[in-house]
Amino acid sequence: xxxxxxxxxxxxxxxxxxxxxxxxKILPGHVKRVAxxxxxxxxxxxxxxxxxxxxxxxxxxxxxxxxxxxxxIVLDSHDNVLRVPTSTLMEGNKxxxxxxxxxxxxxxxxxxxxxxxxxxxxxxxxxxxxRIVSSLEREGVKAGVIVTPETEAATEKIKAK
Numbered sequence: 569x570x571x572x573x574x575x576x577x578x579x580x581x582x583x584x585x586x587x588x589x590x591x592x593k594i595l596p597g598h599v600k601r602v603a604x605x606x607x608x609x610x611x612x613x614x615x616x617x618x619x620x621x622x623x624x625x626x627x628x629x630x631x632x633x634x635x636x637x638x639x640x641i642v643l644d645s646h647d648n649v650l651r652v653p654t655s656t657l658m659e660g661n662k663x664x665x666x667x668x669x670x671x672x673x674x675x676x677x678x679x680x681x682x683x684x685x686x687x688x689x690x691x692x693x694x695x696x697x698x699r700i701v702s703s704l705e706r707e708g709v710k711a712g713v714i715v716t717p718e719t720e721a722a723t724e725k726i727k728a729k
Contacts, residue, residue: 571606571614571615571616573616574602574606574616576643577599577602577616577618577641577643578599578602579599579600579601579602580598580599581598581599581641581642581643582596582597582598582641582642583596583597583598583599583620583639583640583641583642584596584597584639584640584642585597585620585622585637585638585639585640586637586638586640587631587635587636587637587638588635588636589631589632589635590630595622595623595624595627596622596623596624597620597621597622597623597639598620598621598623599618599619599620599641600619600620600621601618601619602616602617602618602619603616603617603618618639618641620639620641640684640685643682644682645682646681646682646689649681649689649690650689650690650694650695650696651687651688651689651690652687652688652690652694652700653686653687653688653702654683654684654685654686654687654688655702655704656700656701656702656704657678657680657688658675658704660677661677661678661679661680662675662676662677662678663675663676663678663693663694663700663701664676664700664701664704664709664710664711665694665698665699665700665701666699666700666701666715666717668699670714671714671715671716672711672712672713672714672715673701673709673710673711673712673713673715674711674712675711676693676694677693678690678691678692678693678694679691679692679693699717
């Protein structure tokens, strides 16, 4: 855990553990211990050791000693919120929105709430039903270009048959 996040972590918090050896499976757990010191592992990298325990004993039966794991510690959560995949955010908390009337992409600033690697809560800037670009890595994808959303293209192909 990066040292700047250490004050937010405490014993008992909910954790989600994922392992490469068990793709697609999230194991529930909780924070067991937060080290009372900072470790300088590499040049200019300071971390705090955090121990996490699995909540279900049966989950330990399928694990081997030495597996590496990714741990997400839940600092806060909100239910029934507007959210987008975090990968759709551009620098400066902006997204590309499809505008049906012009068939163009529009860059729009959003106000983000709670975020993790998968999803970002949207507090302002988008509404339910807005269509955003999820393939930012594609060549030519930028504000102002005329596009045909893939789902529309697929629908038009079905109708044309």
